[in-house]
Amino acid sequence: MDRGERHSRTGDPLAAAGAVAAFALLLPDGRVTRGSVDVPGTLTGTAGITLLIFAVAHGSEVGWARAEVIAAAVLAAVLLATFLRVQARGRQCPRALPGRG
Known part of the structure; x- marks a missing residue:
């Protein structure tokens, strides 16, 4: 088993543990x-x-200071904050959000 194959296998137990934890939590x-x-x-x-x-994939290739990477990261943060706000105000809010349900 070469180094790349060994590192690609380390995520398997973590993914399995995450799936089991999801059903429990x-x-x-x-x-x-x-x-x-x-x-x-x-x-x-x-x-x-x-x-x-x-932003993460492109930033690691071309550099984190590039305008398109910064713009994508900022816009991602704005959209995800908007998503959380929309979900918190919705009628059928997911129970996984803190302080709801």
Whole structure:
């Protein structure tokens, strides 16, 4: 087993432990109304995570001080903060958010 293969295997036990912990720690979803879609939450959450991944991946390649990396990171933070705010004010807030449910 070469070094790269050994390092790629270290995440397997962590992922398994995370999956087991999720079942033990997360509360089950409440009743969901059929057909209800959280459009603002979906858009802000997906865009925020996508920009965060872009900033981290692109920043490690071209440098953290590049304008597009900084802009993506700042916009990701704004969108993810907006996502949390939208979820905290929503009628069907996820129970995993602190102080809710």
